[in-house]
Structures are given as C-alpha cells and as structure tokens.
Amino acid sequence: MACMTDTVDDDLAADALTLGRRIRAARVQRGMTLEALAAAIDRAPSQVSTIENGNREPRLPQLRAIATALGVTVDDLLAPEAPDERAALEIAVERAQRGTVFNALGIDPVRVSKAVPDATLRAILALHQEVERLHRERAATPEEARRANAELRATMRARDNYFAELEAIAADLLAAVGHAGGPVSQQTVADMADHLGFSLHYVGDLPHSTRSVTDKRNGRIYLPTEQSASRDSRSPILQAFASQLLGHDEPRNYAEFLRQRIETNYLTAALLLPEKDAVAVLTEAKNFRRISMEDLRDAFAVSYETAAHRFTNLATARLGIPVHFMKVHESGTIIKAYENDSVAFPSDALGAIEGTPVCRSWTARTVFDVEDRFSPYYQYTDTPRGTFWCTSRIEKAKEGDYSVSVGVPFEHVKWFRGRETPHRALSRCPDESCCRRPSGALAERWEGQAWPAARTPTSLLAALPTGTFPGVDTTEVYDFLERHQP
Numbered sequence: 001m002a003c004m005t006d007t008v009d010d011d012l013a014a015d016a017l018t019l020g021r022r023i024r025a026a027r028v029q030r031g032m033t034l035e036a037l038a039a040a041i042d043r044a045p046s047q048v049s050t051i052e053n054g055n056r057e058p059r060l061p062q063l064r065a066i067a068t069a070l071g072v073t074v075d076d077l078l079a080p081e082a083p084d085e086r087a088a089l090e091i092a093v094e095r096a097q098r099g100t101v102f103n104a105l106g107i108d109p110v111r112v113s114k115a116v117p118d119a120t121l122r123a124i125l126a127l128h129q130e131v132e133r134l135h136r137e138r139a140a141t142p143e144e145a146r147r148a149n150a151e152l153r154a155t156m157r158a159r160d161n162y163f164a165e166l167e168a169i170a171a172d173l174l175a176a177v178g179h180a181g182g183p184v185s186q187q188t189v190a191d192m193a194d195h196l197g198f199s200l201h202y203v204g205d206l207p208h209s210t211r212s213v214t215d216k217r218n219g220r221i222y223l224p225t226e227q228s229a230s231r232d233s234r235s236p237i238l239q240a241f242a243s244q245l246l247g248h249d250e251p252r253n254y255a256e257f258l259r260q261r262i263e264t265n266y267l268t269a270a271l272l273l274p275e276k277d278a279v280a281v282l283t284e285a286k287n288f289r290r291i292s293m294e295d296l297r298d299a300f301a302v303s304y305e306t307a308a309h310r311f312t313n314l315a316t317a318r319l320g321i322p323v324h325f326m327k328v329h330e331s332g333t334i335i336k337a338y339e340n341d342s343v344a345f346p347s348d349a350l351g352a353i354e355g356t357p358v359c360r361s362w363t364a365r366t367v368f369d370v371e372d373r374f375s376p377y378y379q380y381t382d383t384p385r386g387t388f389w390c391t392s393r394i395e396k397a398k399e400g401d402y403s404v405s406v407g408v409p410f411e412h413v414k415w416f417r418g419r420e421t422p423h424r425a426l427s428r429c430p431d432e433s434c435c436r437r438p439s440g441a442l443a444e445r446w447e448g449q450a451w452p453a454a455r456t457p458t459s460l461l462a463a464l465p466t467g468t469f470p471g472v473d474t475t476e477v478y479d480f481l482e483r484h485q486p
Contacts, residue, residue, distance in 0.1 A: 017054030017091045018082055024052040025083035026070040040069035054094060086118065093121050096128040101349045105131070106432045132349060146352030148255035152262060153353070157340045162317035163266055169245065170270035181277050183301045189234045192271070193221060196241050203484065207476040212240040215481055222484065232303055238268040269310045273300045278310060279318045285415075286319055292417040293391060293406055294376055304393050305404045312338055312406070321412050324388070328364040330401040332357045341409050344385050346430065360435040361425040363390035364405040378418035380410070383427045389413040 027037050034052075038045040041062065050056045051066075058066065060074075067074045082088035090112050096102055097109035110116070110124060174184075177191040193200055198214075198221050206213065206224045213222045221240045242264045251257035273296070281299050285291040297307035308325060315323040322341035328334055337345050337353045346356040358364050363379040370377050373394045380389050390407030413419045428434035437443075 015080075016057045017094050018080065019057065019077060020052045020054040021087040021091060022077050022079065022083050023066060023070070025087060026072050026077070027052075030070055032070070037066070037069055041065040054091075089118060089121050089125070093125050093128075096125060100347050100351050101132045102128060103344070103430050104347070104349065106430045145254055146348060146350045146354075148253075148258050149354055150347075150351035151255065152258050153338065153351075156262070156338060160316035160340055161312050161338060162314065163263075166263060166266050167270055167275045170267055170274065171276070173245070174271065174274055179274070181274070183299070184234070184272055184274070186234055189237050189271075193237055193241050196245060198241055198244075200237065201484070205480065205483075207480050210477065212236040213477055213480060214240050214244065215485065216244065218486055220484075220486075222480075232272070232306065234272065235268055235306075238271050239264050242267040242271075265309070266313065269302075269306055269313065272302050272306060273310045275314070275318075279314055282311070282314060282319055286321075289415055290417045291415050292376070293393070295417075303395070305395060308404050308406045316340055319415075321408060321415065324407045326358065326362075326364045326403070326405045326407075328358055328403045328405070329399065330368055330403075332360070332365055334358055335402065341388070341407075341412075342385055343388055343407065343409075344383060344430065357436070359427045359429040361427040361429075362405075363392045363407065363425075364403045366423075366425060367392040367394060367403045367405070368401070376418060377423075378421035379423040379425060380413075380421070381425045381427055383429070384431075386410065389416065389419065389421075391416070391418055 027034070032040075034045050034048055038048045041048070042065075043062075047056075051058050063074055063077065067077055070077075082091055093110070093112055102109065112121065173192055173195070177188060177195055179188055190200060197219050199219060201220055201222050202225045203222050204225045206222060211224075214220070215222070221237060223236055223240075243260065246260075246263055246267065248260045248264075251260055278296070278300070281296060282291060285295060293304060293308050293311060296311060297304050300307070302310075305327065312323055312325045315321045324339035324341050324343045324345075325337065326334060326345075327336040334345070334353055334356055339345060345353045346358060347353050348356060360366075362381055363377070366379060367377045376391055376393060378389065378391050380387055387410040388407045389410060390405050392403050392405035395402050395404055408416070429436070438446075
C-alpha cells in the first residue's frame with residue numbers, strides 16, 4: 001500500500017512560516033538581535049534563523065523557551081494570522097515557491113528578504129498563481145484521478161502507511177482459522193474463505209478484465225483455472241473476500257474506488273505476511289544489520305513486490321525507519337509510489353505522482369541497464385534533498401518489465417544488506433537539465449522533426465475513472481454470473 005501529499009506539506013510549511021514570522025516580529029519589536037535570542041535559548045544563531053525562516057518547526061519545550069525570552073505566550077506565537085501585511089506577503093510567496101507547481105518548473109526560488117520590494121513579491125505571487133491556473137486547466141480531464149491519488153497518498157504518509165485497524169482485522173481472521181505463525185499456506189487461505197462463508201470455484205471463462213468475481217448472493221468466489229506465473233495464487237482469493245470483510249459497497253466515485261483498492265491490498269498483504277511474524281523477522285534482521293527484501297520475500301513465500309509493499313507498512317511504525325517505494329515501468333513511468341522520507345518524487349501541479357517520468361539516474365531506472373537481473377541491485381543517489389540508498393529488482397508482467405524499488409535516507413542504510421555497494425549516481429531533478437531536456441545541439445538538430453507514438457501501459461489506462469469499477473466490463477461480469485449461478 002502505498003503518505004501526506006504535497007498539499008499537506010504545503011499546509012505544514014505555511015504553519016512553520018507563520019510561526020517563524022511571528023517569532024521574528026516579536027524579536028524585532030522587543031529590540032532583540034538574532035544572536036541575543038539564540039543565547040537566551042542556548043541555541044546557535046543559525047538554528048534560530050532556520051526557525052524564523054520557516055524551514056524548521058521548534059519542539060514545544062524550545063517554543064516555550066523562545067516565548068519566555070521574548071516576553072510573550074506560546075499562544076501568541078502560534079496564532080494563525082501573519083503579524084503584519086508584509087509578513088503575509090512573504091509567507092504567500094514562500095509557500096508558493098515550496099509547492100509542487102513551482103518545483104515542477106525547475107527554477108531556483110527567489111530569496112525572500114527585507115531588500116525585496118513588496119511590488120516584486122506581488123509580481124512573483126501573481127505569476128505563480130497564473131502558472132498554477134494554467135496547470136489546472138491543462139489537467140482538467142483526468143483531474144479527478146490525479147487529485148484522488150494525491151489525497152490518498154496524503155493519508156498514507158500521515159499514518160506512515162500503517163493502518164492498525166486493518167492489522168487487527170487480519171490478526172483476528174488468522175486466529176479464527178488457527179494460524180500458528182509463519183507463512184500462510186493455500187489451505188489456510190481456503191479455510192479463511194470457508195470461515196467467512198465463501199466457496200471457491202475455478203472456471204475457464206472468467207471475464208477477461210477481472211482477476212476474480214464474487215457472487216455475494218450465493219457466497220461464491222470465482223477464480224481462473226490458469227494462474228499467471230507472475231502472480232501469487234493466494235492473492236486473488238484474499239482480495240476477493242477482503243472487500244467483503246471490509247464491508248465495501250460499490251464505489252460512488254473514483255476516490256472511493258482507490259481507497260477500497262488500497263485497503264484491500266493492505267489487508268491481503270497483512271494476511272500473507274502477518275504483522276507479528278513479519279516484525280519478528282525484520283527486527284532480527286535489523287539487529288544484525290541485514291534487512292533484505294529478498295529475505296522477507298522468501299520467509300513468507302510471497303512476490304518481491306508484495307514483500308516490498310509490506311515493508312513500507314511496518315518500516316516506520318514498527319522499526320523506526322523512514323522509507324520510499326516505487327514501481328516503475330520500463331518506459332520510466334511511475335506506476336505506484338510512496339514516501340515518508342522526504343525523497344522528491346516528480347509530480348504534477350495537483351501533487352499526483354503516478355504517470356510521471358522518474359529521473360534517469362535513480363535506481364528505479366538504472367536497474368534496467370544492469371546485466372545481471374537475477375541478483376539484487378543497490379545504489380546510492382545524491383539528490384538536492386540528500387543522499388538516498390535504494391535496492392531494486394526487475395519483475396515481468398504482460399505490459400512489460402517493471403522495477404520495484406525500496407529506498408531509505410543515507411543515515412538509515414546501516415540496517416540494510418547491500419549498503420557496501422560501489423554504485424552511485426547524481427540526480428539534479430527537478431532541474432530539467434538533469435535528464436529531461438535534450439542538449440542544445442541535439443534539440444537544434446531534431447526539434448520539430450520527430451513524431452513519436454507513445455506506448456501506454458494498460459495499467460495506466462485502467463486507472464482512468466471510467467465506470468463504477470474502472471477497467472472492468474460490467475456487462476461481461478453480469479453475463480458470467482448469470483451463466484454460473486447455482
């Protein structure tokens with residue numbers, strides 16, 4: 001299951017910016033220098049400057065110390081309004097420059113200081129608002145899908161991709177069928193279905209657009225007789241009854257469809273890799289500094305992607321490790337992504353990530369050029385937001401090859417197998433000169449002379465909101481149920 005989106009980040013940034021400006025205003029009104037305030041709270045002037053500039057939010061004890069030194073209350077400093085009109089203008093410009101629209105432009109932000117006239121700040125803000133309007137206009141057709149993706153990722157990041165209520169449902173069901181720990185067998189999955197009142201039926205004419213079909217009226221789950229070599233045969237069963245266990249009704253909109261899909265996938269992974277057992281395996285691996293997605297995969301007999309996804313559920317909440325995850329098509333397009341470690345995924349103006357191209361220097365792309373595709377691939381990538389370590393592996397699907405990657409900030413690589421890798425790359429994205437803009441000579445030679453035809457992965461097309469269950473032919477499903485009902 002792939003946390004807060006850029007929209008939530010913007011709100012947090014605005015709070016920090018307002019707090020910083022209120023601290024600065026109170027300090028200036030008191031006639032206190034930056035150095036004097038730093039000395040009063042026993043911090044370096046640079047740390048106080050970082051707080052006043054809105055780049056860091058102080059913890060409550062530090063905020064109390066600042067308030068005492070300035071002779072004001074904590075409530076005064078936390079008031080939501082800017083201290084004056086100039087500060088409000090500065091906050092608006094800073095907020096705009098930290099947002100997804102400005103970052104997508106790949107240009108350096110203007111340093112907002114006292115020397116910058118009000119008229120200049122208003123011009124910058126007006127230009128940003130116009131660019132934002134044009135982005136929204138261009139994104140009008142699939143806007144609902146992108147906005148829903150961004151909002152859902154916000155919820156996931158805010159909760160570190162860990163949903164205790166879904167973990168509890170999985171634990172109760174495992175206990176109900178007597179699962180004693182370790183990998184979950186096919187028989188155990190069948191026992192779960194039976195416990196929930198479903199019988200399993202394998203058929204050769206399952207609608208082509210489905211992985212399973214559930215007949216809720218007669219308590220039947222229909223599954224294909226031929227299983228894909230790239231898919232776990234337990235997953236379709238778990239996903240089929242997971243929706244019923246979670247009480248899902250027909251989705252009323254695309255956002256609800258996405259939420260239901262995320263909850264279903266989360267519960268499926270929580271059943272295949274039970275929390276208690278998975279945390280025990282990962283904790284031991286962390287203690288020995290050898291966490292590995294391959295080992296987690298093998299310990300529970302699941303796919304690499306399922307293991308990587310499940311790791312994101314438990315990494316932060318249970319191991320204290322921030323993490324990011326990516327599934328990228330061989331074309332370079334992001335299919336799924338999640339992060340709570342501040343890595344800068346590419347995104348559109350609405351904060352949506354799916355469908356955007358990832359930097360060519362990131363592990364998720366460089367792994368496609370590796371000769372040995374059967375061994376784990378590790379790489380450090382230096383980015384504008386710091387150095388990240390990542391492990392990646394190629395998986396095959398009918399739409400082509402995909403890379404599945406898990407990464408962490410440099411300071412957490414000490415817990416992972418593969419940290420000694422010599423592979424390193426430099427990424428300057430979102431600066432377009434990094435890998436998105438062709439060189440001057442190349443552009444001059446071919447601009448206006450190329451006409452490529454895009455090959456869009458079917459999974460991206462299925463993600464577009466076209467009906468109650470996107471990508472599914474409802475008429476075909478109803479005809480199928482009519483043929484097979486007892």
